[in-house]
Amino acid sequence: MNSSKRIATYTIFTIFIASALVLNSCAPQSKYKAPNLDVPDHFRGQDTLNIAQDSTTIADIPWREFFEDEQLIDLIDKGLAHNFDMLTAIKNLDIANQRAKQAKVEWLPSLDLALGSVNYQFRSKNYYGSPSSSYYNHKGEEAPENMFVNSVQYGSGLSFSWELDIWGKIKSKNKVALADYLKTAEATKAVQTRLIASIAEGYYNLLLLDAQMEVAQTNYDLTKNTLKIVELQRDAGQITSLAIQQTKNQMLVAKALIPSLKQQIANQENALSLLTGQLPTDIQRETKLAEANTNEILATSVPLHMLSMRPDVKSAELNLQAKNALVGVAQASRYPSLSIDLTGGLNSVLTRNWFDIPGSLFGGIIAKATNPIFNKRKLKTNFEVAKIDREKAEIDLQRTVYTAITEVTDALMNLKTVDEQIEIAAEQVTTSRLGVKQSNLLFNSGYATYIEVINAQKNLLDSELNLNKFRQAKLISRINLYKTLGGGWK
Template sequence: MNKLKTISISSISATTLTLLLLNSCAPQSNYKAVEFEIPTSYRFQTEASLQDSVGISDISWKAFFSDEGLTALIQKGLDHNFDMQNAIKNIEIANQKLKQAKVAWLPSISLDAANVAYQWRSDNYYGTPSSNYYKDKGSDAPSSMYVNSAQYISGLDLSWEVDIWGKIKSQSAQTLAIYLQTHEAKKAIQTELIAKIAEGYYNLLLLDAQMEVARTNYELTENTLKIVQLQRDAGQITSLAIQQTRSQMLVAKALIPSLKQQIAVQENALSLLTGQLPTQIERDTKLADVKYEESLSTGVPLYMVGSRPDVREAELELKIKNANVGVTQVSRYPSLTIDLSGGVNSMLSGNWFSIPGSLFGSLVGGLTQPIFKNRKLKTAYEIAKLERTQAEIDFQKTVYTAINDVTDALIVLESLNEQLDIAEEQVSTSRLGIKQSNLLFNSGYATYLEIINTQRVALESELNLNKLKQNKLLARIKLYKSLGGGWQ
């Protein structure tokens, strides 16, 4: 930066007025909303899911999840989760920076309360001792290490950069967007946290249901084994029947310790999500008893774009990059600074506050124009424009990803409804098969192999049905999350 001139006091008002008038034609970087294609509805969206334009994203998580145990667990997570606590601190940090940005246009004022400065010199120094200093002290100046200069200063300094091109305005817009970003980041973390807790809770319910199926099947095959042993003792069948029946019994029995392990690991994961040490997770609900609304309103994509935290965060990032274009652009233009200082200054401490003899004051206006900075300023401006374009691309990608997420969730839900109907029919058929095969086996019209096969099919179909029930609950969570719900 090369200072071109120093403006005299008499010309400051006229120069300032002239430059302030130039503000009307100053370059601006006002944000303009990006325009790109957004569909009016989602692919595979049904009439039932398009009940209104808003959708389930406006439903509070407390209303979306009806299980009291789950809602209590979510609330604990919101209160104690470590990522949530950090997100709140990030908001507080950004708030402090925003407060600073709001007063950035004001001049900076510093107080020099008591500045005492001495300079000592020796024989070979080109100057001479200060005669007044030693005269007032009543002593002769020494030949070496004499006091060459002494100053006692107290005063106020004011420095003000006039925002003639809107640089400070653009910086304030940046800071505001960053502050709002922290709020959207917190919402995104909350949505993700609620989804993870709900998924973990429903996984526990699935493991509980699988444990119940495994134990029931184990008891069933154990009873079958006793009957087979009696038949072997009566000479009706061979020992091979006992081995095969016992193998089927051990398949169900082996599931029990494996499920116990998975339950404990899942409980630990939920404890960490809620900011707690590993502990047991209370739950009174069974997977089959979880209640929910079958019909889900997804609304329209345009509304979802305005409610998803990550989409709003991406748009705020675009606003930050846009404001940076303005900052880098005006950095290439002249800057006007006004410096004002005043106070008391004396060579001797005894005259420090002698008024008016020790008073001093100065007023300087400086107009500075960058001329050659090794292309740094132009490079920064060109990069800022390219980064703004990148932010536009990222914003559009985020919007399209969000629409894709909703579409995927709708497809999964539709498919799961069909799979559940088939799985429930399979379970009904396998349960009926067990009853009939037991009757036939006891009457001597069915072999032990038919019994074993029927029990195996029943075990697999029960486990599969429970898994599909959990998958539907998880798909509902994914749809709720993808629509931007969960942070209300």
């Protein structure tokens, strides 16, 4: 190639690159804009709870500070380290991280090295061939009648290929990969939040069952003593055998609770063992239900602040960002693409000349611009579908936000009503205990019947069981509020 031809080639190449840079500066981009969601200033019922609306919420509290029971914290630690769903979520995050790393270097060129290639082409005598592919024989002999080696090539070389991202297609793909990675990270946080809430609920359910067992055992012992007194009065001829039967029946009601509660305790311990990634085993606990509590901070702030905490809301918005970037990919695919291909290396038809330099050297450069003209409407369809998917993602984000607000509202209302229920149930227990005490005194003095004693003991059993359920319900309500506000992943 003479100097004038080389100058012309370099000029064309320079113009090609300059055009690509100019086109890149005016490339169409599908820029993300956060949707304007219609959210209220505060949760329904929040004002009735006299909750402080500031920048700090219950969800800001790390889970180690939210829970105050060391044995529960130990269970949660085991769950985070060994729970199967948590381990799977972490692996999914690792996969997303690898894909995000690959997307970051998508704009770089490709470089391939062929260490050694041998190309034999076998033909028959009547095969049509051009002079460049005719039978290679340095003696000028005729081609054999049957299959023969028509041509041979021995080569080694480098190939370089680079597509210029003039329309931002690769940039948009990078945004998709990044959004997918962050979305997977939020999904991992959501798994952790649900896991911590499930472990805490299971633990507090164990405390409830322990408390119910204590109530059942105490009531059983109480009715046994009453039965002894009734038997003495029957022997003295003061009452009939019917009193024995009814008193014994009340005693068996309390007694029947004990094996049922034992079974429930074992089942709950097995469920907690599975949650923490262990084989079925005993769950250590020393705290009583009445002593259990969580961090008392109740500030919930406004829904807009909540959106920055809940993993599912974050994930929905990241999904919208990914769908928006895919619109950019589909849009850029409709425009011309510019690419540069470079090849170079060694090539020979004889083995002995394979590495003969410079005789076996070859090289080439191709700069090309391609533009799709007619592709059965596939590109336009992909672009329109990408826009519709983006609209669907926006709808999903709004549904997720509204669902989150509804869940927080429900948790707030449950927390409010459970306090009222505990207050009423505690008063019932106090009244029932007084009733049992008075009925026993009157019964021993002959001023009350055994029926009144039995009814008083039954009322005490029911009221104590109900009080324990409401105490557990308050703990569960606080856990639900903590979870619905996006806490538990710190």
